[in-house]
Amino acid sequence: MDIDPRTPTVKNPPERFTGDVWLDPIAAPRTDGQRMIVAKGRFAPGARTAWHSHALGQTLHVTQGIAWVQARGGDRVELHAGQTAYCPPGEEHWHGAASDSFMEHLAMFDNADDPDTTTTWLEHVTDEQYDLPS
Numbered sequence: 592m593d594i595d596p597r598t599p600t601v602k603n604p605p606e607r608f609t610g611d612v613w614l615d616p617i618a619a620p621r622t623d624g625q626r627m628i629v630a631k632g633r634f635a636p637g638a639r640t641a642w643h644s645h646a647l648g649q650t651l652h653v654t655q656g657i658a659w660v661q662a663r664g665g666d667r668v669e670l671h672a673g674q675t676a677y678c679p680p681g682e683e684h685w686h687g688a689a690s691d692s693f694m695e696h697l698a699m700f701d702n703a704d705d706p707d708t709t710t711t712w713l714e715h716v717t718d719e720q721y722d723l724p725s
C-alpha cells in the first residue's frame with residue numbers, strides 16, 4: 592500500500608470554468624488497465640464549469656454546500672451534500688455552486704482509450720443559463 596503525499600490545491604483554468612474553482616486530485620491511473628480518475632472540486636458561490644461531456648460518463652457526489660447541475664435540454668437541478676448525480680457518456684452538462692453557497696463535490700470518471708478525449712470542453716455557461724429557475 593502506498594500513502595500518497597499531499598498534492599497542492601490548484602486553481603482551475605478560466606477557459607473551462609466561470610468564477611473561482613479549486614481542484615484537489617485524488618486518484619489517477621497508475622498501472623496498465625486502470626482508468627479511474629477522482630478529484631475534489633471546490634466552487635465559490637456562482638462558480639461553475641463550462642458546458643462539457645465525458646466520453647465514459649461521470650459520477651458527481653456533493654460533499655458540502657449546494658450544487659446546481661444541468662444536462663443540455665434539461666432543467667437545472669439543485670443537489671445538497673450527500674446526493675449523487677450521474678452523467679451518461681457523451682451527455683453535455685455543467686456543474687457548479689449555487690449562486691449563494693459554496694459547494695464541494697467529488698468528481699469520478701474513467702479515462703478514455705485516448706486520455707485526451709476523456710472530457711470534451713465546450714462553451715461557457717452564460718449568466719442567463721446559470722440563473723434559470725430550477
Ligand code: MN
Nearest residue numbers: 643645649686
Ligand atoms: Mn462533468
